[in-house]
Amino acid sequence: MSAEGLKYLMIGLIVAGFVFDKFTSWLNVKMPVPEVPRTLIRHLDRNKLVEAKSYQKTNYTFGLITGTLSFFVTIAILYWGIFGALDTWVSSWIDSDIVQSLVFFGLLYVGADILSLPFDYYHAFKIEEDFGFNKTTKQTFVLDKLKGYALGIVLGGGLLVFLLWLINSLGPSFWLYFWAVAGFFMVLLNMFYTSWILPLFNKLTPLEDGELKNSIMEYAESVGFSLENVFVIDGSTRSTKANAFFSGIGKRKKVVLYDTLIEQHTREELVAVLAHEIGHFKKKHILQSMVISVLQVGAMLFILSLFVNSESISLALGGSRVAVHLNLIGFALLFSPISTLLGIGMNMLSRKNEFEADLYAKETYAGEPLAEALKTLSVKTLTQINPHPLHVFVNYSHPPLMERLGKLEH
Secondary structure (H helix, E strand, C coil), X not given: CCHHHHHHHHHHHHHHHHHHHHHHHHHHHCCCCCCCCHHHCCCCCHHHHHHHHHHHHHHHHHHHHHXXXXXXXXXXXXXXXXXXXXXXXXXXXXXXXXXXXXXXXXXXXXXXXXXXXXXXXXXXXXXXXXXXXXXXXXXXXXXXXXXHHHHHHHHHHHHXXXXXXXXXXXXXXXXXXXXXXXXXXXXXXXXXXXXXXXXXXXXXXXXXXXXXXXXXXXXXXXXXXXXXXXXXXXXXXXXXXCCEEEECCHHHCEEEEEHHHHHHCCHHHHHHHHHHHHHHXXXXXXXXXXXXXXXXXXXXXXXXXXXXXXXXXXXXXXXXXXXXXXXXXXXXXXXXXXXXXXXXHHHHHHHHHHHHHHXXXXXXXXXXXXXXXXXXHHHHCCCCCCCXXXXXXXXXXXXXXXHHHHHHCX
16 A cells, blocks of 8 residues: 555545544433432432533543544544654754664654643533542642553653664564563562552552451452452542452462442441452453453554554654654554454453452452442442443443442342
């Protein structure tokens, strides 16, 4: 395909992706406010459902505005060859190919972040605050941004430098070596995320001795789950929303409970939530997801190796020469439909795994307290209880509330 043809193919893919995403979101937001289900009568009323719909519509409108802005900026950049113009300018005063790529991506990153910063601020301090969720201070907001930049430079920049060095040194065979390093990095990040990364943003403290910890330990022992690390994260410093998660493998595995979760739920509900998380481990969902993710990265890198030195892609982006950083952007755009399909597939697998973890908690502990925990979580986060099936199919990593309750309560 000619460079001109590739350019319009990329534009077409962006248009198709944007229309599809906004169409599924539109279908979802048009779902009517339902009647209060019998199983939720003790937890909410119609006013709460109307508030949840208002929250959904507000986020939809916000996403439509920001998404449309991003869409037109991207289309303009592609149509007028601004990526290529930026490459020509950077290469005119930098000789090193790797440094050129780093400066190129650095400028794009800064530019994109400058555009998104006002919207991030508005979402946190207007939308989330209006609905009673935001607890982030302006100081924390700024510090989180600065820490994110530093982390992106150290980790993202380091991996990018290594990728560029391999491409320049080995040519198309780079993919196998970088896949090995990327796979190792993914496993390492899973093992040490709560020890190395999370504490940069949040405070983790061991769950204090008491009735809750005793109940958790007793349950873990009853199902043969070795558990030494139960931590509480200060999620309340940023949001009223609650969560729990499991990370790590072997002796590095940890269960993390949000302090907001502990505040909002009974001891039995918290143990049921933990049972669900342990269910993911027992059913090998974490290992399964890790293996699939590593395989996907390998496949993507192999396909990238076929195009990384393509002259047509560089020219399609407005370049006047073959440039690896132009081809990386072009590849990301051309690969986007496959990324979407892979994302849908991973969401399907994730929803299946969530059902399995729910069933594990029901069989090894009890279904009722987990159901009650899900009801409380959903009501307090203004979750939509009747999402559109297509929106669920494409975007939901967890099954809708009513489907989960249907299996837990019967």
